[in-house]
Amino acid sequence: MTQTDIYSFIKKLTYPNGDASQQYLATIVDQVETTLDNLFHSQQISKVQHWRMRINRSFVRMNYLYFVADIREVGVRFSFLIIYIVFDHIDTQDDKPIRPIMVCNDGPTMGIAPYLGHLLGLIFNEATHCKLFSKSVDVIHTLEHYRQGGHLQPTTLFASFNIYDLCTKFSHSHAINALERFLHSYISDNQVQHMTIGTILQLVRLVLDNQYFVYDNKLYRQIAGGASGSPLTIPLVYIYLFYWQQDLMNVFFDKDELFLRYQNEAFITWNKSEQELLTSLDLTKLTFPQPIWNVTGIGTEINFRDIELGHHHGILHTKVNYLNSYIEDNTLRHQLHIIQHPIDDVWTWLRAALLKAARHCSDEVAFEDVQFQIQFIFSLHGYSNGIFNEGLHEFLEQFGAHTVDIPFTRSSFEILRQHVFNYDKYRRATKKQRERQRKEQIALYLPYTNHWDKDAIVSFEQELNNLLRKHLSDHLPVKDFWIKILARRSPPLPIKDLLIKKRPPMHLLTLSETEKNKKCTYSRPGYSHWLPCLLQ
Structure with missing residues (x-):
């Protein structure tokens, strides 16, 4: 732990230091509350912002850490069948790559981090023409618009990279400096949402300075990088990446090109030479004091998340890689008791798989290939080809082409795919209608x-x-x-059970009863004079 220069050991949480984590948590909570109160009293944050960033003393928890096998490294080294069998026995031996998971959902700064993370993410996206997406199909839709706009050329390159390592290793002082430079460049009147740049920097420092956590009955502090579970980490790292040496990164800011990001993975298009791209990437890496990104693909064909993207002389082709998606989303999730039955409702699962295939595949050949992948996954779970064929037939009956598109301008698969997209639009509309009804x-x-x-x-x-x-x-x-x-559906893996097994004893994570019941004073109009810290 301490050999990585990321974590600093504080003390063992055994007698006579059994209550040390409670004391540290109480100190952090007091510091956060005092900071927010002072900012509120001095009108640096609004009443609503104070409310959103406040702490619930009854539920606040010290962060804790555990490690899982790093499927980003291991998953590419073995075939699917070997992965499926071997990973049930994964451990954290030195010869197996691992990565840290910080559980901080109820941490003392988890009121501040989501608010700032969302705000900084919006500013970054606008400044860099970056598009944030939550589903792989959004990348495909964006690429199709890019092609329709005439930007996809025969020589266009796709590139993807991730910032996994940078998220856990970045220098706090360097990130703050880059953030300050970024905010001064893109915020007019020195404030956003009625917060000054100084206030934003103060709150970011507060989060980074208080990344304490429990691991193996010991108390540590993260002194480099950000907590993996914090909503602030990824927006802050992207800002650091692109504004530590802004002049070098300007080459990637072209409003006619694509810059897409999903969490800590990114995808760009490039219409210059491959050598220029490699030179820009290498030159940028040399200016940073630590590794900044892992380039995962460059070319006219690449894999990005669970999709295969490519083009041949400007003709776009896409396909979902269902085996990789299945491994990461179901088989290897947290690498605990892997071989389980993830398909509770076989018909629902098959229908969802075929819908995803239709959305992601650009042509009938790719769609048929993905069908074989789905059928293979079915066989791993003991389902017969007859069940698969019956489900496929039902899917084609619902979404397939029942009439010929005169004068044969579209193939049957193109019509099927359009039916699926129409179905998606209908579902979104009905979802919005249900949400309106739920309010009433x-x-x-x-x-x-x-x-x-x-x-x-x-x-x-x-x-x-x-x-x-x-x-x-x-x-x-x-x-x-x-x-x-x-x-009532059972999750494919017992996530709650997993976290309970990984979680330290609760007395190491919670405030003492005295601290839970501690009162806070608010003198500003709009608050009662004496209120519990959550206004309980």
Whole structure:
């Protein structure tokens, strides 16, 4: 731990230091509350901002750390079958790459970090023409618009990189300097959302200076990099990456090119020579005091996350790599008791897999190849080809082309794909409608197990709601009340059980009862004079 220059050992949490982590947590909480109160009293942050960044003393927890096998390194070295068998026994021996996971969901700065992370991310995206995406299909849609705009040339290069290492190793002082330079470049009037640049820098320092955590019954402090679970880490690292040496990075800021990012992975398009790109990447790396990125692909064909992207003389082709996606999303998640049955509802799983294939594949050949991948995954879980073929037939019946597109301008797969995209638009519209209804209605969700008859459940749900409307529609307290019966699904891996096994004893993570009940004083109008720290 201490040999990495990332973590600083504080002390062992055994007798007579058993309550040391509680004392450190109490000190951090007091510091955060005092800072927020002072900023609020001096009108450096608003009442709403103070409320959003506050601490709940009843639920605040000290961060804790554990390690998992690094599938980014290991996953490329073995075939799928070997991975599937071997990783059930993965440990943290020196010969196996590992990476840290910081659990900080309830940490003392987790009110500040999400607020600042979201704010800085928005400013960065606007300044660099960067697009943030949450799904792989968003990359494909963006590339198709890029092609339609005439930017995809026969010599266009795709490049991808990640900033995994930089996230855990960046210098705090260098990141703060880059952030200050960035904010002065892109914020007018020296403030954003009524916060000055000085206030933002003060709060970022507060987060970085208080990255204490428990590991192996010892207390540590992270002195380089950011917590892996903090929403502030990735936006801050991107700003550091692109504004530590801004002149060198300007070559990547072309509004006609694509710059896409998903968490700590990024994708760019490049319409200069490959040598110029390599020179720019290498020159930039030399100016940083630590490794900044891992280039994962350069060329007219690359893999990015779970999709294969490429073009041939300007003709775009894309495909989902379902085996890689399956490994990372299901098989290797946290590398604990791997060989489980991830397919609770075989028909739902198969339909979702085929929908994803249709969205991601640019042509029928790619779609058929992905079908073989899905069928292979099915066979790993003991399902017959007959079940797969039946599900595929049902999918094609729902989304396939039932009429010929005269005068044969589109293939049957193009029509199928368009039907899927139309279905996605319909789902988004109905989701928004349900969200509007939920604001006006109160729902009671009743779970049931998968072996129950679904038609009977639907009928029973309708009957219950009919009875409610018939007998209680004039009763105001329940006028907007309705019942929804849902299948209870088991997660593919017991994530909560996993975290409990990795979590240190709770007495090392929580405040003492005295500190939990400690009161805070607010003198500014709009707050009561004496309130619990969460306004409990």
